[in-house]
Structure formats: C-alpha cells, structure tokens
Amino acid sequence: MVQAYILIQTEVGRAAEVAERIRGIEGVAEAHDVTGPYDVIAQAGADDIDSLGSLVVARIQRLDGIARTLTCPIVNI
Template sequence: MLVQAYVLIQTEVGQSSQVADEIRSLSGVTMAEDVTGPYDVIARVEAPSMDALGQLVIARIQDVKGITRTLTCTVVHL
C-alpha cells in the first residue's frame, strides 16, 4: 500500500506559481496547487514507504528553489 501525504509549502514572495509548476513535475507528486492562507502551495504526494516519502520531501521537494518551509501531513486510514 502506498504512503500518501499532503505537503504544505511556504515560498518566497512571488514564487508560489513557479514552485507549484516545478513540484508538479516531480515523480511521486500527484497534485500541486497554489492556495491562499498561511501556505502558498499544497502538494499531494505518494511513495511506496515512509522512508521513500521522506526522501521525496527532503531530497526533492525541499530542494526546489523558492521554498522556505514545508509541513508534511501523512494520510492515515482509521
């Protein structure tokens, strides 16, 4: 079963559209949208394991230029 999460992303001023476009192109990202509020972009991601999810967020998403902070919210099925 895939591990899924929402990644809430804050960007530098004026960078949200470019950040969303770049994140959208990454493997494992199923959706990335510009939003209003305390976060600038919300992405839905999936990976085969928690370790792979961590690698996706830390090594690939956080590496995108213009991102200042992320918050990962793992989806749970109760």
Template sequence: MTVQAYVLVQTEVGKAAEVAEAIAGIDGVTTSEDVTGPYDVIVRAQGTSMDQLGTLVVGTIQKVPGITRTLTCPVVRI
C-alpha cells in the first residue's frame, strides 16, 4: 500500500525555485513545483506508511534550506 500526501511549503522570499528543485531530488517525492499564492512550493510525496511519510516530511523535506513552514495534506480515498 502507498500513502500519498501534498506538502504545501512556504519559503524565504526569492527561494521558491531553488527549494522546489532541491525537494524534487528527494527519494519519495513524485512532483515538486513552485507556485504563486499563500504557498510557494507544492510537493506530492509518497511512502509505504504514514510513519514513513511523516519521516520523509519532517526528517528530510523540512530540512531543505530556505523552507520556513510546511503543511501536509494526506490524500484520502473516499
């Protein structure tokens, strides 16, 4: 089973493209794009469990230089 989530990322001013590119190279990230609006980068990530997905976000994505805040939105199948 694969667990997926969108991770909404806020960055330091002028860092969105650099952050999006750095995140795109992380294992478990399927897409990473810089956008406009209240968030600067939107990431689609996946893992084999919620724990693995949480570790990916907190232990790897949030450590990318230039990130100021993230919001993780798990994908649900209703």
C-alpha cells in the first residue's frame, strides 16, 4: 500500500468544484482548498506506486479544471 499527498493547481476560479469532485474518487481520503502556490491538496492511497500513478493520471488529471498535479508519495524511512 502506498499513500500520497497530491498538490494540485487548478485553472483560475475552479478550486472549489475541483476539490469536491476529487473527494468523490475512489482511493481519495481527503481533498481541501488551500491558499498558497497550490489550490487543492488531496490525500490518496493505492496498492503500489504504479497504481498510484494511474489513479492520478487516469482519474484525477481527467477532471475538468485541473492545471498541474504534483504527487508526493509517503515513505516510511
């Protein structure tokens, strides 16, 4: 199991709707609007790093209004 924070930049004016839609995606635990260089921060989990990559590219990045995502996998070191 791999968990990750996903730092998201949205198109201007669309942060709230993007956060709400991301919360509806399976595997996503939380998603909040934030101020600063990112617009939405989400937490998600998947079986392994490849499934996590697929979740981000095939599910989250497909949403309308997403400009960039930055996936930060949690590591237990």
